[in-house]
Amino acid sequence: MPPLRDALTRLAGLQVPGVANNFAIDRLPAVIERSQAPALLVLLPGLHERESSLFREQGEAFTSLTFSAGPRRATVLVTHLLLVAPRGSGSGLRGQLPALVDGIDACLAALAADVTLGDTLAEPTKMRVEPGVFRYGGVDWQGCAFRHRWLLELQP
Secondary structure (H helix, E strand, C coil): CCHHHHHHHHHHCCCCCCCCEEECCCCCCCCCCHHHCCEEEEECCCCCCCCHHHCCCHHHCEEECCCCCCCEEEEEEEEEEEEEEECCCCCHHHHHHHHHHHHHHHHHHHHHCCCCCCCCCCCCCEEEEEEEEEEECCEEEEEEEEEEEEEEEECC
């Protein structure tokens, strides 16, 4: 399997306790129903977000490093988006905050158990954790974006 597709598939396959659905890039729904949350979505930055400020490095989403006689590598930015609850539903942020924190902890623990996604990454993922409000399918969701920076080994 090609290195990017393989790494994206493994990210979507992470077993995260408490997450109802983990959507791969080829299974992304147009909308997320409340009954499907908490949900994780594997996304490529810039293709799903209007606000470029959410990921200031979008221009670097696919960066190849200089190819030489050594290893051929590329840097790829990926977002794993955790959606916990629609904004304004139930008891508001105060009521959703414990579930959000638990979801973040569960995601971090799942990734900590496999930082190279089954050796699909040339080195452990580097990740930024961004809790906040994210728009998906026309709905604002309380959630967290896990912004990954991957180094992939390319085959000639």
